[in-house]
Amino acid sequence: MRVIRPAFVVIFWLASVLTATAQAADQPAKSPIFETDILPIFKAKCASCHNPRAKKAELDLTTLDAVAKGGESGELIVGGKPDDSLLYEMIHEGLMPPEDFKKPLTKAEIETISRWIQAGAKSKNGDALSKADLVTQHDIIPLMNLRCTVCHGLRKQEAGLDLRSKSSMLKGGKSGPAIVLGKPEESLILKRLHAAEMPPRKLLVRFGIRPMNSAEIAMLSKWIAADGPEVEMQLDVATTAPDPLVTDEDRKFWAFQKPNRPAVPRVNHQALVRNPLDAFLLKTLEGQQLSYSPEADKLTLIRRVAFDLTGLAPDWKDVETFLADDSPKAYEKMVDRYLASKRYGERWGQYWLDLAGYADSEGKRSADPIRPHAWRYRDYVIRAFNADKPYDRFLLEQIAGDELADYEHAAEVTPQMYDNLVATAFLRMAPDGTGSDIVDTAVERMEVIADELNIFTAGILGLTMKCAQCHSHKYDPIPQRDYYRLMAVFKGAYDEHDWLKPSFVPGQTETAKAGRVLVHVLADELTKWQADKLQHEQRVTAAQQKLKQPRKLLIEKLRSERIAKLPAEVQEKVKQLLGTPKPKRNAEQKQLAAKYEASLKFDDKKLSKADSDFKKLAAATAKQVKELTAKAPKQPQIRALWDRGVPSPTYIYRRGDVTNPDRLVGPGVPAVLTDGKTPFDVQPPWPGANKSGRRLALARWLIEPNHPLTSRVMINRIWKFHFGRGIVKSLGNFGHTGSRPTQPELLDWLSREFIDREWSIKQMHRLMMTSSAYRQSSQMTDKLAELDPENALLSRMPLRRMEAEVVRDSVLLVAGRLDETRFGQPDPVSVRPDGLVTSTESKQGWRRSIYVQHRRKEMPTILENFDLPQMIPNCVERPSATVASQALHLSNDSMILKLSGQFAERVQTEAGTEPYRQIEHAYQIALSRPPTDEEKQVSLETLAALTKRWKAELGGEADKDNEAEKRALVNLCHTLINSAAFLYVD
Template sequence: MRFLRHVIPMMALSAVVLPTSQAGAAPPRAAIYETDILPLLVARCGRCHAGGKKKGQLDLGSLAGIRRGSESGAVVVPGQPDKSLLVEVLTEGTMPPDGKNPPSKSEITRITEWIRSGAKTRAGDFSAGAVLTQEDVLPILFTRCVVCHGGREQKGGLDLRTRQAMLKGGKSGPAIVPGKPEKSLLIKRIHDRDMPPPKLLVDFGIRPVEAGEFETIRRWISAGAAHVDVTPDVATTTDDPLVSDKDRDFWAFQPPRKPMVPQVMTNEPANRIVNPVDAFLLKRLDKKSLGYSRKADRQTLIRRVAFDLTGLPPTWKDVEAFLGDKQPRAYARMVDRFLASRHYGERWGRYWLDLAGYADSEGKRSADPIRPHSWRYRDYVIRAFNNDKPYDRFLLEQIAGDELADFTTAKTISPQLQDNLVATGFLRQAPDGTGSDIVNTVVERFEVVIDEIDVLGSAVLGLTVKCAQCHSHKYDPIPQRDYYRLVAVFQGAYDVYDWLKPSFVPGQTKSKAAGRVLPHLTAAEQQQHRVARAAIEKQIAATKKTLADRQVALQKQHTEKQLGTLPEVLRQDLRKMLATPKKQRDAVQKYLSGKFEKQLIVTVAALKKQDASFKKLTTVTNNRVKELTAEMPVEPRIRALWDRGDPSPTWLFRRGQYNKPGHRVGPGVPSVLTDGKTPFAAKPPWPGAHSTGRRLALARWLVDPDHPLTARVMVNRIWFHHFGRGLVETLSNFGNTGTRPSHPELLDWLARTLIEEKWSIKQLHRVMMNSAAYQQVSAIRPAAEAVDPENRLLWRMPLKRMDAEVVRDSILAVAGRLDDSPFGPPDPVDVRPDGLVTSREAGEGWRRSIYIRHRRKHMPTILETFDLPQMIPNCVERPDSTVASQALHLFNDAMIRTLADEFAKRVTRDAGTAPYKQIERSYQLALNRMPNDTEREVGLAALEELTRLWQQKPGETGKTPPQPPAQRALATYCHTLINSAGFLFID
């Protein structure tokens, strides 16, 4: 890929026409920048790259600008036109991108020859007059040195973060002597490979100073160690030169405004208008001479609502209650009942966990280490949805919970304070391999930051912000500068030069063990942990005591036996000697000890050889102690993100490479989503706070009622999960390359409604699900399909297949083996001998899929088969595949067959042995309805035939006696039901 083709945005050409004599022939002398090149570049490229315009961070209107290069790096390499990006894009014709009035071949030749001859200027060489400053050196020192000589630690009293600090030096004297690199300790230590200390490179995730970096430092000091005042690039009250008002005119970058609800006249019974959602939809349908499909029956509706809101089938008791409710608001009340279910948070929390990239392991490395505390964030999300936590508060806590209240000085940690910290786990879900010293360099650290910004951009903003990491966004008006302003927002917590490893590491030094976890838990949880730990410690002590008592008894027997072989006159003195501590023995006892103690005392090793039962007891005890130790609860911590204050500077990384730093940038947000004249208002969240307040400012900006995207993106996701297609189909791309809204007025009406309803997600469910549109049948009408084959106008409800968790949880539910215990550490998974991955049975069965350990390298096979994503770093929309392995798994997997047997046993317990009743009960449990006459007839015939076949099959031999043929036939019938489309698809 040619970088500048994607890096330098559009170069609009000026209408200036150069004189023929200048443009047509090669210059008779070596070209000079000021007289021969500058006028050409300004004429051809100036509208985008001169006169204050710096698209792609490139200024071609000054020598300093050309020296500085673009966001892709150097554009001119003196003497090497083949390595100069300016020549590359002009020669290939990719710039100007519109191809209008490009430079002539002779002009391109002039630029090429100028570079080939050394890119001469009036001052001589291209670099003549260019002065290295501290900004050329500091990025090197921050990368290689400040971990030991920075804000957290200053070994030898040396701070290398500023020129002034280097002049002051440390215990050994000044680090630099301007103009005298040979007398500068910094140069000497680096040259002699004393610094960074080789033995600490791995521990601190740094690498030796490279030759080019060393030369830059040496040249800077040699030239006088120049210092310039630098102001980070931040938004100001003046117009933004990189983003225009025209850029902001795009529909998604304008605040949503609540439109008038359209008036729709209809005489069709199906085209009933329950709420404004229907008015907006029917207006579009009417233009195509289409209308709604008929209303679905109640059994279809309750199944649809139950799965949509809880991810579980409704109980037959639920179905009967709804069928028997003849009140006008029966449907609305049924929706409210499922919204009130605690299973609602498990269903809708899972959607959010996909966006966050939730996982119980770190990823990156093959070891895929476990995250022991990640589950707290999962539980926080489930509770937040169950409690209908306002979406604006939900975002505030997740993005900046640590800055909402002072947790550092709190005498007690309240549940709300703990929630604030746990919520920041939203920004701790990205794969993070920096727990290993080997892969804990700036590169790997920056990858974590990149992924978290990607999560924020795709989940909350609905923009492909990550495309601006290496260069300005190719399609959306997001300069690379704005990407690094977001990096600066996170710098107070995610400082790549001052890093914390992802987890607490017991037994290591304080600096290495700290980890990015917090101990700030409520008193109740701390007490719960102490009680649980004490209980296991008590079991371990009791287990060890049994062995110790046996050992003492055997040793005592040995001693008495040996004493019996010695003269009686010595026995009492020897017993007294053995009972006296060694340090307190007198001279006689020391003599007796030296002469007789080895004979009288038997070692544990000797006891094992002498006594087989003691050897066995030792083995059993040690194994049990290991088992109990493994069950010991992990020291409770919160996997949180918090601002540590005093962040390092943020430099723009050209091409996204840390070793190609550009200019400094300060915290900020994408300019296109602002008016371009409002500074980013970050300040410490409370007086005396050791926190930057940057993420809090970001969070408050996001939940501003006039934010163009926050509400739109969320209501679009909710609509997608109910109707199978977003109003904007590209759920996480509301930019120029995303799809336009199918119903823009409806999208904005829903966005404003969410805000007006105090950001209540449950209220938005009510609006969507109570609409007539949601209550339609899914049957296809050929005439409507001919007009709108993809159902974009929603003339019917779509048929949806269960997603991975719902498939597994529903099978467990109908089998009666679903343990609905909520919350807490995840249930482990095991790799079976056949290679399949399954979760362990817990309590009364198996818990819901959301409570299984989500380990990136060991995903439960049934969930992975049905498209559970791996989270790298997150999942904005799951694939919906139909592959043979899905049907094969449901048909052949041993666990599925076991659950089919349990399903059949449940049917027999509930309905008895009458086949007619068994078929009815099977349908009630699996399909949430009664069978029709044809289904009864087919079912009875199937059970009869299956019973006959099982009677002919000899019974298996084994621990479990074979079931009667009729029961085995019923199990096969139940197995068939859970393989049916009626079970796997939600109508």
């Protein structure tokens, strides 16, 4: 027997292996199958977030059908094209699973998924994408709404055709059925589309629509060819079943829990506790070995209170009254006086108008069209604050005022009905360019809706939800579904497919001149308008009467001349003809009329050609009538939002794209703010109402005592405007990316107290302002700089610069030129020759800034320099910048210089010519306090030096009417206006 050598064995083995490998390489690799190769990967690495019970991003990866359906970002798979497939892009780029996930996909797993897609995403039973390609009514109805139902829908059915459902398409209109199932080539709608007859090209701009593109026409054709498949799609609303997208664990975040009233703590410095606020604050301070700063003096306190509550400095007589009052409740009485001031609503109303995004113009377009009736909402807000309207009622009226009473059938509009309707303008404040034909498509309308939802969610809920228009919130448990549920709540009034245009825009076709206004004003105002209208019509008639007699005489003269030129035999007959009414003319007269009557008719144009005197009189009369007509009293109207009854269906738009609808949703609220097992209850506002009741349900949900955010968010805003920063610093973001409350127990205590005090804002002011915390000085020490550098613990009161309106109004006040006429039309603004924007001056001066026209593109320069926001779309919290333009404006602006002169005139009138008394009085007016000894001395020396300088400059004119002394006083007053003591509130 021959022995086989080991080396030969190795060679033989290697040859066998290589041969087998070569044979294997010649055979195609087995394609991955979903059930055996892909699903195990998904279950191990993805399904914890993407399953039927926890569908993050609306995505379920546990079944083939669910994978084929995709998620909120659209389809996941493009068969045969891994690089074009969103699923592969996300895992290949390492975006999914998230970084903090403990089980990332391996390279081999990623490669397997890539090969699966490349091979067509196969399953045991065939192609994974087959079901996703089915076109149903839920693809077609949104398309009809987008392109067709403006003429063939709820409000209008041209040719009797309604395209809002399959059944109505089959019913058709005057020309027959719109579709023939199984026969796209015979379907009238497709014939019209292919012929470019529909939508009519001349109407596209007018109605803000665009024609169907080829892909959309192909989809419609495919649906008709397949007999118009309809699939049942359950309306996605909250039910009693567990929510697959929001869990009870999500609801454990502090801001999503209802506020509970904590026990008031005991503290070491009990003598400093004037009310429970102090106990909570001192508890935290004592934990850092800190306490309150010393109490501020009475001069500081009254100036602080006056500016906080009215936005203006206290009158010196009020200061003297407070200083002389030694009673134990002197401070509380002073606070109450300012709470009762009519100026209070103007101050605190401005904060709310910021939140609402109030503006007197539409924005978006360079023309920035005026909103002629927006001022009523401004006045409503001011009056509501002055009356201390309970915050729950205040919200109810603004969110759903039109659904609180049947104003349409009321015998008379009551003051409460009027308030209800005016209040709804809160939801009409977002920038809106859809009054222009070229920016009035569904895309632009969705921008307006998105801005309004942003105003509502950030301002009232304290949540950032804007990103959820395109995808689920990245940080807060707010799925995209909840954004569109909330949008559905507003759809009765804000429907992108059933749109009311904003204010009339000159030059635009078919713009609704009264699209967003109601005429339900109070009887007194309506009666006055009717009387004014009658008087105006009488004035126009009187002006027109000036031509009546001259016209008559000239016509008679010209007719006589022309008749005299006619054949003699017909002259008398023509005269008789002209005196005979048409119905009574005989055959001969009718023949004469046809021949001669036209030449004997004279309008004013012909008369003017014939007679120069009449021409002059006619021109003068026409000019007068035109001027009178321009001054015709306009019918009083209300800018409002109202439910229109039957909204179109609400689909989730994938990636926020109005042309890419996903599934149907119904009205609802963010699930994380509910208990997760209570449906959103919508009921008609009253029996037989033609309104949906959706916003009323939203408003009532908002003001439930256990709502997690409503009271917290408002209390936090009030706190911020008294103490310089909110307990939650991010006023419009109480979510995971917002700031955490520095005093969470205090915030909850205040929230419950707010509700228990029947939502009274003034009572909360009083509570905060009578605390020891509010009465602290703003004194900074080394210890406070080390332990509480940002004053988060409120170890002192902050030194705050005046806001823009307060700066302007304060300068007007000290100059004695503040016109305190309240309410009504805003004062217009104009651009001066030097390019600066100012408001109009009246005989009394200038009104408060809140009454100045707020145009988004033309803001008064002084306000803009001091950080007045543009309202794009609103301002939850204003910035406070210090820039050179502020000092330059106060130093050099001609209006400021003029007001400085009027300030000086006031001082001289009230204090006389004695410099010492002038200085003292100027300080009292501007700074609400007398000057210190050092300030008196410096001011006296300054006045003397300035007087000397002016005498030298003026020469012989210096002694005339003490001109040098007057100009020196103007300089001093101008200096006070520029001082930090004037611009900052201690």
